[in-house]
Amino acid sequence: MKSIITIILFVVAGMVSCKNKTATSLQAVEYYTCSMHPQVMQDHPGTCPICHMDLIVVKKTSSAADEIVLNDDQVLLGNIQADTLRTGMIGDKLILTATLNTNETTVNSINARIMGRIDHLYFKNTGDYVKQGERIYDLYSEELNTAKQEYIVALEKQQALGNAVIDFNRLLQSAKNKLLLWGLTEAQVNELATTKKASPLTAFYSKASGYITELPVTEGQYVSEGSTILKLANLSTLWAEAQVYAAQLSAVDLKGTAIVQVPDLPGRQWQGKIEFVNPEIVSGSRLNLVRVSVPNANGVLKPGMPAFVLVKSRESKSITIPSDAVLRSEMMNTVWVQSGKNRYKMKMVETGMETDDRIEITSGLQDGDVVVTSGAYLLQSEFVFKKGGDAMGGMDMGNHKH
Numbered sequence: 001m002k003s004i005i006t007i008i009l010f011v012v013a014g015m016v017s018c019k020n021k022t023a024t025s026l027q028a029v030e031y032y033t034c035s036m037h038p039q040v041m042q043d044h045p046g047t048c049p050i051c052h053m054d055l056i057v058v059k060k061t062s063s064a065a066d067e068i069v070l071n072d073d074q075v076l077l078g079n080i081q082a083d084t085l086r087t088g089m090i091g092d093k094l095i096l097t098a099t100l101n102t103n104e105t106t107v108n109s110i111n112a113r114i115m116g117r118i119d120h121l122y123f124k125n126t127g128d129y130v131k132q133g134e135r136i137y138d139l140y141s142e143e144l145n146t147a148k149q150e151y152i153v154a155l156e157k158q159q160a161l162g163n164a165v166i167d168f169n170r171l172l173q174s175a176k177n178k179l180l181l182w183g184l185t186e187a188q189v190n191e192l193a194t195t196k197k198a199s200p201l202t203a204f205y206s207k208a209s210g211y212i213t214e215l216p217v218t219e220g221q222y223v224s225e226g227s228t229i230l231k232l233a234n235l236s237t238l239w240a241e242a243q244v245y246a247a248q249l250s251a252v253d254l255k256g257t258a259i260v261q262v263p264d265l266p267g268r269q270w271q272g273k274i275e276f277v278n279p280e281i282v283s284g285s286r287l288n289l290v291r292v293s294v295p296n297a298n299g300v301l302k303p304g305m306p307a308f309v310l311v312k313s314r315e316s317k318s319i320t321i322p323s324d325a326v327l328r329s330e331m332m333n334t335v336w337v338q339s340g341k342n343r344y345k346m347k348m349v350e351t352g353m354e355t356d357d358r359i360e361i362t363s364g365l366q367d368g369d370v371v372v373t374s375g376a377y378l379l380q381s382e383f384v385f386k387k388g389g390d391a392m393g394g395m396d397m398g399n400h401k402h
Contacts, residue, residue: 030057035073067345068383075342080375082338085367087319094252094354096290096309098242098260100301103293106234108208112223113183116141119201121219123212123230130232132209137229138201144182148198151175155193210234238301240272240292242309246281247352247362249288252311258292259310262301270294270301274311319365320358325373326351327380335365336372336379344372344379 032055034040034048046055056073070080116139123130130136154175158168179189183204192198210232217229240260244252254277260270278289292309294301327334332348339345349364365371372379 032057035071035077066347067339067343068379068386070342070344070382072342074382078375078378080344080379081373082370083321083373085319085321085361085365085369085371087367094244094248094311096242096244096311098240098292098307098309100262100294100303100305100307101239101241102213102233102235102303103237103239106210106237107213108210108232108234110136110204110206110208110229110232112139112225112227112229113181114139114141114144115222115224116144116202117222118217118219118229121217124215126212126215128212130206130210130212130230132206134206135203136206138203139223140201144179144202145198145200147175147178147182148192148202151179151189151192152196152198156196204229206232208232208234233303235296235299235301235303238294238296238303239275240294240307240309242290242292242307243287244290245354246286246288248354249277252290254290256312260292260294261308261310262305263308264305265300270296318352318360318362319367320360321365321371322373323354323357323359325371325376326359327376335361336376337365338370338372346383 031041031043032045033042034051034053035056036053037048037050040048040050040055042055045057047053048055056071070078074080118137119140120138122135122137151172154168154172158172161168176189179192180186184192184202185205188203211234212230213233214228214231217223217227223229240258252274254274256274258272258274260272262268272292272294274290275293276289276291281288290309290311321335325335326349333351334346334348336344337347347364350362352360352362354360
């Protein structure tokens, strides 16, 4: 009898031991987390301390340094979507972000021809429109007043002593040339010859039309020869200055035309010509400046307006993915590739042309790779949360070229 009891106890103890081992094994390969707050992890069922939802059981899985594993709920809630790569056509046109700026070749600088004091300014605000021939300022200048008197004296002597030995015509012309050189107009000199009265103030007139972009002087200020009185910009043409990635530049027809669209003026577009391409790439951003001259005859376009520039580009056959699938930084460009069910691996890539919402992949991926097209930023955040911020450590470089 005792032997039978001993055998039964031995069997029961073995079953309990096996159950405990199973529980321990389950505990080692599973944990409980919240589908909305994956940072919550515990070894027993319960509710989330943040949102109070029931925790779900998740199997622990091992993954490589550059790989992350999600459960079905995380994939669903994160809208993680992937697509198989295939070679396609990219090109035909590029859409570039631009800003409308003043055409510097149309800017006229009106400078003082002689030293003096500005007695009166007829335009006092930047943005004012000045017509050609309009009076800009009055100047008091001792030197200019002396030159006026010299001209009047030479004119009187020429009229009184026209047949004298001295050539007063030459003296008169020399005095007149001095006045013209210092900014007087032919009409002002003729008026001086008619009235023979020199005003202490001299009026100066605009030789061009445009909007005042700079007005560095004030009334009562003394100016020296060459000082800037104001600058005028003729806005009949503007520059649309667009930014182009260095990888895109080789595909742009730099001698062609471009279409300019302004979001503030929907439904309208302007055709311009590419006039300048900056020979230097801006360090740190890999961007280049392309300048397009845009006609603005009716004046509806204003400097500072945002714009889009559509330029023609060469069409090529390449691997392309949605632009949002590429995570960009100053150090590298990366994408997430699906390596198995709910498994995702980070890969470094090199990019090429970008058009519309797609970007060319020149290195790092190949036909048949399954790339995450939606939810890449969520995967990146989850990766940093679970494995730290060193995203480059142990990364699969794929076919990346150095």
